[in-house]
Amino acid sequence: MKSNLRYFIGLLLFTMAFSSCKKSTQLTEDPYAGGKEALGIRFLNEPPKPTYGSVGSQMVFAISGLLPYKDKVKCYMNDTEAEIMEVTSKTIKIKLPVGSSSGGFTIVVDGQIFFGPQFTVSGKIAYDATFKPVIGPNGNVSQIMPLTNGNMILVGGFTDYEKKASLKRPINNIVMINADGDYLPSFASGLGSDGSLNSIARLTTGQYMIGGTFSSYNNRKSIGGLTRLNGNGSLDSTIVEVVNLTPLQPKNSFDTVAAFNGRVTGSVRKLFVYNNKSILIGNFSNYGEYFYERSTRDRKVIGYTPMDMLMRLEANGKLDESYNFNPTTKTSYEKPNGSINDAFMEADGKVILVGSFTRFQGTGVNRITRVDNNGMIDPTFLVGAGADGPIGSIRFNATTQKYIVSGAFKSFNGKAVNGIVMLKKDGSVDDSFTMGTMEGGSVNFSAQLSNGLVIVTGSFNKYNGVIRQGFMVLNPDGTLAAGYNTTGVFQGIVNDIYETTSPQGFPAFIMAGFILKFDNRAVPNIIKVVYEP
Structure with a gap:
C-alpha cells in the first residue's frame, strides 16, 4: 500500500515538472521587455552649494x-x-522659484524621477534652535499659561518633561518651565493629577484653578474634574471634621481635603476666572458638593445638581445659581445639542462658545454663540447664521481686536470662508480677510499675531496652488505672506500659541500641542518659532 502511494506521488510530481518544463519552452517573448532603459543619471554624494538659499537665489547640485x-x-x-540655469557633466544649476519651500530636490527625465538631497529655503521665519526642549513633554500639551516673570506653566496629558521625571519628583500633566524651556523643579505639584488637564486659569490671589479629567491631585482624593x-x-x-465611626481612634474625626469644594460629573474642557469665580465649560452633566459633616474619612457624601456643559462656581466651590440656572427646574437650561470644542472669555466676563451644536438653551444657533454675565445667550453678538459645519477653535488678539475662528465649515453667515473666518469684536464677519483655496486636507488651528499675520496649521498641502505642507502664514487679507512661507513639512496638532521674543x-x-514635525525636522510637543517683523 505504501509503495503504491509513493509511486502515485512520484508520478504526480514528475507529471507536474514535465508540464512546467513543456510550458516554459513555449515562451517566445522576454517577460521583462518594454521597461525603460537606465539613463545613467545619478546624484553625487555632495551637498548643494550653497547649502541653503532664499527665493530667487541660484543653487548648484x-x-x-x-x-x-x-x-x-x-x-x-x-x-x-524650478528654472534650470545650466547643466554640465557633473552639475545642474537652478534658480529657486517663487513659492518654493524647504524639502527634497527632484529631477524628471523622460518620465523617470531622480531624488536628490534635502534643501533648506531660507525666509523670514524659522525654528528657534535656542529654545532648549529637545524631548519636551512626552504627551499632548493642552494649554500654555505665561507668567509675569517669563516662566510658563504647561498642562496636558503627559508624564514626563525632558526626561526629568523620577520616583522622587514625578511629573504628571502639569509642569513649570522658564522662558528658555528649562524644567523648573521648584514647582511643587507632587504627584500631580491622575488624569489629563485641559485648562488652567489664575486667580487674583496668585492661586490657580485647573480643570480636566482627573479625580485626585498629589494623591489627594475627593476631587472631580477641577480643583x-x-x-x-x-x-x-x-482640614475638616467628619463622622468618626471608631471613637477610639480620634484621628478619624478629621480629614484633609481640597479646600475648593466643588466638582463635576464628567470633564472640564475650558476654565476661566472672572471676579474670582470659575466659569466651567466641558462634557459634564452634574455639579457636585461634598457634605463632610455627613461623611467619614473613607466614604464621602456628595450632593448633585444637574448642570450640563456650562456653569459658574463661587470662590469656595459652591454653585452660582445666577448663571445658566433655571430656578424652576433647579437645573441648567437646555444643554447644547452638540459638543463645545473651544471657548474664549472676553475682558468683561462674557464667554464665546464654539463647537458642533446648532441649539443652545432652546434657541437655534449655528455652532457659535456668546453668553452674558448671567450665562444666557447674548443677542448682541452679531454672528447671524453662524457656521455651516463644526468649529474647532477660536482665538482673539487684543491688539488687532479680531477673532480668528477655524474648523470644518465652508461658509459663515452666508459668506464663503473655507475653514477660517475673521470676526470683528461684535461677531460680524470682517470682509477684509478672504480665505483662499486649500488642497489635500483641512485646518486644525489658526491664530492672529499682534502684527496682523495669521498662523494656520492643519493637514493641507496646498494653498492657492502653492505648496504649503501643514503650516502657513497669511497676511491680514488672507493671502500668503511673502517670505514667511518657506518652511517644509509640518505634522501635528496645535492646541495653543503664545507670543514672545527670541533671545536676540x-x-x-x-506653539504647543501634539507636534511631530516642523520644517521637515522632528520636534518636541512644544516649539518656538522666530520671525522677522
Missing part, C-alpha cells in the same frame, strides 16, 4: 549623466518647478 538629456530635464524644489492650587503648584487643602529680541511665538 552635484549630479552625473544629465548632460545628454539637458533639453528634456525638469527639476522641482519640494514639488515646485484649586496654591501659587507654588501644591494643592490648596484644608526678534518677535517669536511658542
Whole structure:
C-alpha cells in the first residue's frame, strides 16, 4: 500500500515538472521587455552649494549623466518647478522659484524621477534652535499659561518633561518651565493629577484653578474634574471634621481635603476666572458638593445638581445659581445639542462658545454663540447664521481686536470662508480677510499675531496652488505672506500659541500641542518659532 502511494506521488510530481518544463519552452517573448532603459543619471554624494538659499537665489547640485538629456530635464524644489540655469557633466544649476519651500530636490527625465538631497529655503521665519526642549513633554500639551516673570506653566496629558521625571519628583500633566524651556523643579505639584488637564486659569490671589479629567491631585482624593492650587503648584487643602465611626481612634474625626469644594460629573474642557469665580465649560452633566459633616474619612457624601456643559462656581466651590440656572427646574437650561470644542472669555466676563451644536438653551444657533454675565445667550453678538459645519477653535488678539475662528465649515453667515473666518469684536464677519483655496486636507488651528499675520496649521498641502505642507502664514487679507512661507513639512496638532521674543529680541511665538514635525525636522510637543517683523 505504501509503495503504491509513493509511486502515485512520484508520478504526480514528475507529471507536474514535465508540464512546467513543456510550458516554459513555449515562451517566445522576454517577460521583462518594454521597461525603460537606465539613463545613467545619478546624484553625487555632495551637498548643494550653497547649502541653503532664499527665493530667487541660484543653487548648484552635484549630479552625473544629465548632460545628454539637458533639453528634456525638469527639476522641482519640494514639488515646485524650478528654472534650470545650466547643466554640465557633473552639475545642474537652478534658480529657486517663487513659492518654493524647504524639502527634497527632484529631477524628471523622460518620465523617470531622480531624488536628490534635502534643501533648506531660507525666509523670514524659522525654528528657534535656542529654545532648549529637545524631548519636551512626552504627551499632548493642552494649554500654555505665561507668567509675569517669563516662566510658563504647561498642562496636558503627559508624564514626563525632558526626561526629568523620577520616583522622587514625578511629573504628571502639569509642569513649570522658564522662558528658555528649562524644567523648573521648584514647582511643587507632587504627584500631580491622575488624569489629563485641559485648562488652567489664575486667580487674583496668585492661586490657580485647573480643570480636566482627573479625580485626585498629589494623591489627594475627593476631587472631580477641577480643583484649586496654591501659587507654588501644591494643592490648596484644608482640614475638616467628619463622622468618626471608631471613637477610639480620634484621628478619624478629621480629614484633609481640597479646600475648593466643588466638582463635576464628567470633564472640564475650558476654565476661566472672572471676579474670582470659575466659569466651567466641558462634557459634564452634574455639579457636585461634598457634605463632610455627613461623611467619614473613607466614604464621602456628595450632593448633585444637574448642570450640563456650562456653569459658574463661587470662590469656595459652591454653585452660582445666577448663571445658566433655571430656578424652576433647579437645573441648567437646555444643554447644547452638540459638543463645545473651544471657548474664549472676553475682558468683561462674557464667554464665546464654539463647537458642533446648532441649539443652545432652546434657541437655534449655528455652532457659535456668546453668553452674558448671567450665562444666557447674548443677542448682541452679531454672528447671524453662524457656521455651516463644526468649529474647532477660536482665538482673539487684543491688539488687532479680531477673532480668528477655524474648523470644518465652508461658509459663515452666508459668506464663503473655507475653514477660517475673521470676526470683528461684535461677531460680524470682517470682509477684509478672504480665505483662499486649500488642497489635500483641512485646518486644525489658526491664530492672529499682534502684527496682523495669521498662523494656520492643519493637514493641507496646498494653498492657492502653492505648496504649503501643514503650516502657513497669511497676511491680514488672507493671502500668503511673502517670505514667511518657506518652511517644509509640518505634522501635528496645535492646541495653543503664545507670543514672545527670541533671545536676540526678534518677535517669536511658542506653539504647543501634539507636534511631530516642523520644517521637515522632528520636534518636541512644544516649539518656538522666530520671525522677522
